[in-house]
Amino acid sequence: MSELINNREHRQKVLKEIIKELHDGKAVDDVKAKFAELIQGVSTAEISEMEAALIAEGMPVEEIQRLCDVHAEVFKGSIEEIHRAEKPEETPGHPVNTFIKENKAVSELIEDIQKDIDTYKSDASKKNAKKILKGFELLWEIDKHYLRKENLLFPYLEKYGITAPPKVMWGVDDEIRQEIKEVIEILKSVSVDNEQIIEKAEAALVRVNEMIYKEENILFPMAMDTLSEDEWVKIQQESKEFGFTLIKPKDKWKPARVDIEGKILDQGEEPSNEGYIEFDAGFMSPEEVNAILNTVPFDMTFVDKDGVVKYFTMGKERIFPRPKTVIGRQVSNCHPPASVHVVEKIVEDFISGKKDHEDFWIRMGPRYVLIRYYAVRNSKGKYLGTLEVTQDIKPIQEITGEKRLTTD
Amino acid sequence: MAKVLDMNKSVYELIKQYPEIADIMKNIGFESISDPLMVNTVGRYMTIPKGASMKKINLDSVIKEFEAKGFTVITGGTENE
Numbered sequence: 001m002s003e004l005i006n007n008r009e010h011r012q013k014v015l016k017e018i019i020k021e022l023h024d025g026k027a028v029d030d031v032k033a034k035f036a037e038l039i040q041g042v043s044t045a046e047i048s049e050m051e052a053a054l055i056a057e058g059m060p061v062e063e064i065q066r067l068c069d070v071h072a073e074v075f076k077g078s079i080e081e082i083h084r085a086e087k088p089e090e091t092p093g094h095p096v097n098t099f100i101k102e103n104k105a106v107s108e109l110i111e112d113i114q115k116d117i118d119t120y121k122s123d124a125s126k127k128n129a130k131k132i133l134k135g136f137e138l139l140w141e142i143d144k145h146y147l148r149k150e151n152l153l154f155p156y157l158e159k160y161g162i163t164a165p166p167k168v169m170w171g172v173d174d175e176i177r178q179e180i181k182e183v184i185e186i187l188k189s190v191s192v193d194n195e196q197i198i199e200k201a202e203a204a205l206v207r208v209n210e211m212i213y214k215e216e217n218i219l220f221p222m223a224m225d226t227l228s229e230d231e232w233v234k235i236q237q238e239s240k241e242f243g244f245t246l247i248k249p250k251d252k253w254k255p256a257r258v259d260i261e262g263k264i265l266d267q268g269e270e271p272s273n274e275g276y277i278e279f280d281a282g283f284m285s286p287e288e289v290n291a292i293l294n295t296v297p298f299d300m301t302f303v304d305k306d307g308v309v310k311y312f313t314m315g316k317e318r319i320f321p322r323p324k325t326v327i328g329r330q331v332s333n334c335h336p337p338a339s340v341h342v343v344e345k346i347v348e349d350f351i352s353g354k355k356d357h358e359d360f361w362i363r364m365g366p367r368y369v370l371i372r373y374y375a376v377r378n379s380k381g382k383y384l385g386t387l388e389v390t391q392d393i394k395p396i397q398e399i400t401g402e403k404r405l406t407t408d
Numbered sequence: 409m410a411k412v413l414d415m416n417k418s419v420y421e422l423i424k425q426y427p428e429i430a431d432i433m434k435n436i437g438f439e440s441i442s443d444p445l446m447v448n449t450v451g452r453y454m455t456i457p458k459g460a461s462m463k464k465i466n467l468d469s470v471i472k473e474f475e476a477k478g479f480t481v482i483t484g485g486t487e488n489e
Contacts, residue, residue: 163445
């Protein structure tokens with residue numbers, strides 16, 4: 001038992017060291033490994049407890065908040081690892097999981113049809129031929145599986161430059177469709193050639209099976225590595241229009257993040273990928289807006305009215321580096337539970353209108369960082385979100401006298 | 409230096425390691441190997457055993473072919489497949 005406590009004390013000590021290193025200006029990347037090692041096999045609950053204990057000891061909350069970025073960085077890594085262990089494709093409702101389940105149902109159907117064909121081989125009766133026909137009519141359902149693959153999955157692969165494989169596969173899909181149709185037609189026709197039925201039917205079954213192998217061994221692993229989570233969400237949303245083959249996926253797969261683009265659409269706002277955006281005074285293209293926001297001499301992060309991290313600027317030297325994976329996350333998930341109430345209080349005051357901004361300033365190694373939070377409101381005063389602006393003010397504070405000439 | 413051909417590696421990796429295997433594989437019946445668009449995409453997920461299974465080519469004969477060309481073929485760990 002004391003060993004456990006000592007372990008805990010040791011971890012606490014390391015955590016303090018990490019915070020101190022961050023305080024002294026070390027980059028998130030430099031302490032990431034140490035933090036990752038520290039939290040190995042440690043529950044997130046214990047990490048929050050450790051952080052709470054440090055605050056109780058008198059460590060300022062702002063210091064603990066430095067860990068936020070390290071958290072985000074490290075958890076990005078481990079979330080991915082957890083994903084590998086859990087495999088999203090094995091999560092019910094994920095498009096790949098649905099594809100694989102359909103394949104399983106199709107494989108079972110193929111086994112049944114093969115049995116009917118074997119029966120037919122020894123007794124070529126009309127009744128037995130009808131059984132095969134019934135099986136193939138069901139097998140035609142695979143058209144929906146192929147349609148979803150071709151119309152929902154392939155466009156994304158093509159977007160990432162994977163063009164040749166979808167083209168080849170689509171061609172094979174069409175051949176399989178043709179073969180299934182042909183078998184159905186022969187079975188429906190009046191004059192039936194026994195040999196021909198057996199040969200064509202078996203050939204078609206083999207090809208369907210081959211496609212299952214190709215999908216599961218190549219296509220799906222490739223797609224899993226290529227598509228973003230939001231893209232899978234879109235595929236999932238659009239899947240219903242095409243329908244499913246032999247199964248009905250009930251479960252809805254919901255990734256932990258918010259699909260920002262989808263959120264904008266849900267709010268009835270059109271994303272403007274092209275054309276100009278109209279401002280209170282002037283027009284700019286999205287490219288210009290993006291470049292300007294990356295040029296301003298401070299960092300900005302925008303959290304929307306629902307507390308979702310929606311955007312951050314990508315200037316050359318960010319004071320608090322942020323991984324892109326924080327986009328779409330609840331800002332409260334990105335702060336240690338122990339300090340969340342500080343963030344929540346600020347936001348609460350912004351929403352109620354009690355405050356419009358709140359400033360903090362901290363020393364960070366050679367930098368003197370001014371962190372300012374602003375309530376963002378529309379022209380009618382409606383709260384739209386919180387804007388965080390951070391800037392190293394040391395060089396500005398050092399300014400004295402005048403400078404009227406350009407620098408060489 | 410023995411040329412070791414690891415069957416667990418992707419076709420893409422193997423071709424980078426030994427460019428000459430593209431021709432050998434093409435002669436065995438893996439036609440897509442001459443399409444860089446396929447090798448750069450599907451090739452990263454394709455292994456020789458998977459390809460042989462898809463193309464209905466006997467894997468042992470593929471291995472013999474490579475051995476005849478001076479490769480040492482290792483196939484360990486395929487139980488994960």
